[in-house]
Amino acid sequence: MRCLIFGYGYMGKIRCQALRHHPLVRQITVVDPALDPAVAGSADIELVSGEPIPWERADAAFICTPNHVTAPLCVEALRRVGRVFCEKPPGRNWEEFSRIAEAAARAPGHTLVFGFNHRLHPCIEAARALIGEGGLGDVLYLKGTYGKSGGARYRENWRNNPEIAGGGILLDQGIHMLDLFHLFLGELSVVEAVLTDGFWGCGLEDNAFVLLRSERGVPAFLHSSATLWKHTFRVEIGCRDGYVMASGLLSKTGSYGREQLVIGRRQFEDEALAIGNPREEIIQFDRDESWEREVHEFLTAAKDGRPAAHGTLEDARRVMQVVRDVYALSPPTRAAVSDPGRR
Amino acid sequence: MRVVQTQQWVPLVAVKPLDGLLAYRAHCLAVSRASLRERRGLRRSPITGLPLERVGDIDGLPYGRCPASGGWFLMELPSPERWARVLEEVNRFRRSPETFHAELAQSRADAVYAPKLEWIGETLRLHGLAHPVMLEAMTAPSHFTTILRESALCRDVVTADEMALANGLPDARSGPMAQAAVLLESLDRVNDPAGLLRGVAGRLEESGLLFVTALVASGFDLSVLGLKNLYLYPPDRTNCFSLQGLSQLLERSGFDLVEMSTPGVLDIQIVRAHLARDQGVPLSAFERQLVEMDEEGQAALQAFLQQRGLSSFARIVARRRVETA
Numbered sequence: 001m002r003c004l005i006f007g008y009g010y011m012g013k014i015r016c017q018a019l020r021h022h023p024l025v026r027q028i029t030v031v032d033p034a035l036d037p038a039v040a041g042s043a044d045i046e047l048v049s050g051e052p053i054p055w056e057r058a059d060a061a062f063i064c065t066p067n068h069v070t071a072p073l074c075v076e077a078l079r080r081v082g083r084v085f086c087e088k089p090p091g092r093n094w095e096e097f098s099r100i101a102e103a104a105a106r107a108p109g110h111t112l113v114f115g116f117n118h119r120l121h122p123c124i125e126a127a128r129a130l131i132g133e134g135g136l137g138d139v140l141y142l143k144g145t146y147g148k149s150g151g152a153r154y155r156e157n158w159r160n161n162p163e164i165a166g167g168g169i170l171l172d173q174g175i176h177m178l179d180l181f182h183l184f185l186g187e188l189s190v191v192e193a194v195l196t197d198g199f200w201g202c203g204l205e206d207n208a209f210v211l212l213r214s215e216r217g218v219p220a221f222l223h224s225s226a227t228l229w230k231h232t233f234r235v236e237i238g239c240r241d242g243y244v245m246a247s248g249l250l251s252k253t254g255s256y257g258r259e260q261l262v263i264g265r266r267q268f269e270d271e272a273l274a275i276g277n278p279r280e281e282i283i284q285f286d287r288d289e290s291w292e293r294e295v296h297e298f299l300t301a302a303k304d305g306r307p308a309a310h311g312t313l314e315d316a317r318r319v320m321q322v323v324r325d326v327y328a329l330s331p332p333t334r335a336a337v338s339d340p341g342r343r
Numbered sequence: 344m345r346v347v348q349t350q351q352w353v354p355l356v357a358v359k360p361l362d363g364l365l366a367y368r369a370h371c372l373a374v375s376r377a378s379l380r381e382r383r384g385l386r387r388s389p390i391t392g393l394p395l396e397r398v399g400d401i402d403g404l405p406y407g408r409c410p411a412s413g414g415w416f417l418m419e420l421p422s423p424e425r426w427a428r429v430l431e432e433v434n435r436f437r438r439s440p441e442t443f444h445a446e447l448a449q450s451r452a453d454a455v456y457a458p459k460l461e462w463i464g465e466t467l468r469l470h471g472l473a474h475p476v477m478l479e480a481m482t483a484p485s486h487f488t489t490i491l492r493e494s495a496l497c498r499d500v501v502t503a504d505e506m507a508l509a510n511g512l513p514d515a516r517s518g519p520m521a522q523a524a525v526l527l528e529s530l531d532r533v534n535d536p537a538g539l540l541r542g543v544a545g546r547l548e549e550s551g552l553l554f555v556t557a558l559v560a561s562g563f564d565l566s567v568l569g570l571k572n573l574y575l576y577p578p579d580r581t582n583c584f585s586l587q588g589l590s591q592l593l594e595r596s597g598f599d600l601v602e603m604s605t606p607g608v609l610d611i612q613i614v615r616a617h618l619a620r621d622q623g624v625p626l627s628a629f630e631r632q633l634v635e636m637d638e639e640g641q642a643a644l645q646a647f648l649q650q651r652g653l654s655s656f657a658r659i660v661a662r663r664r665v666e667t668a
Contacts, residue, residue: 279351
């Protein structure tokens, strides 16, 4: 398969790395206007810094661009190539997502996958295997915290430019957690949301607190933040017969801590000493294959002409619907404590 | 590969009290010593085949160290047939009312077997292996066979004599193929651990899961106390691998490691029990500081040992490698 990668930033490089080692891939072309035209590619990667885009030499396209060009490129790629892998978010807003969905509907036999790799992290897969019929019983509630500290150059990043990004930390990082919530609970509706722009003052939310409810009435609570000075990823799932707590993420820098899953079982029958303090097991993981597996699923689905198992248009619709409803409910407000000059 | 840590406090007296152990240990040593009055053979490292370096004796029975991977091994053994009879005799004694095992049956079921069952169940679920046929290699009879059968985790539980498997006896080689297998401290007992793994691999489908528990010499209480550790004796600890040695043995025997954990909870209690019994136990001042910390400190140290693969109780999950042409 000949693959076109649009955008050669952080995500473009990750996808390129995964594609280089995939047996179905025989050519990679990277398109990015920021590339230096003087820099040559390598034997297996062609670099293109401008027009014309070599659509005719592509069997699949990877959209790894800033948000403002995601939707138009995705629409064009669906029309021209029909096999598209698109990084999250699927557009800056509901309208852009809808344009992508319409383009997909006009492209029969298309393969469209969105990059929601957190589903494939080992702590999440292990949690999935253990809840419900896996022994811990039905889910009673779900809480998720996902946040980063931003960093000194946070304001300069395109992700925090309202025009380019379309949304703040909820759309950028919280969207992964929303995808996980849907994975565990199915369709969710927004009950309440509070968004603040209390520290960075970019005109986008730097904290989002979102209360959701599943169709079966299971509550879920998300805190998505760009002011967690200690990088945090934590999902807590309470079940009828126990609980799991996934935390940490295997990442390049390791800043989210060691990826692990705590498993505890409810113990209040005939075990008086254990009430409120059950035996816990902690599984620690040392290998994240989520990027490779996500790409593999897209490529094999495209080759076999079948729908992908995850990252589907329906998965994207669910998260974008929640994001739309949260933004409609609560535009980001400046918190009273905010004083950008004080930093 | 994953690592599992357990947050649980189990008192040593509830599962293997040092005082209660002594009579059982003496019996084990006597039976082992008696077997060695017959023909005996000098052993080599079960991992590398290198000659063992003698490190000392346990009640007159010499132990040697694998020069490549560490770990201690009883240096001499009688014929496999005779050793099988030793294991049978010790197993019979373990089940008699004369040992602490019988006295503590309920607390051992709760604190020893229940967590093992939970571990196996969770691992099977994580790997999408529902209701496998499970092979248990053991010296009959085994409490765990009954526990496995009653658990409903497995479609069927088949058993095979660990010594017969280790020594390639025809009866052990035949029988239904399993999707999972369990070796509870079997590698610690048999005369030929590599042979046992070959035997199990022969009864395990490709990609089948193998569950192994073992005491490891690289763990805290065994490292600190060395051969003076009263929990170290034949035949139960004929082989006391290091964690590294155990992983090498599995990999060389056609298995890929899935989990390698040391979720032991007793290391510090074991050292403290030895100190309480004999103040002359040769610990450095620093080691004494460690084991004499308050409860909070002990819990933190035990958690650290678990996280870093430094507890003496090892739990391993390995997958039978798919043969490629």
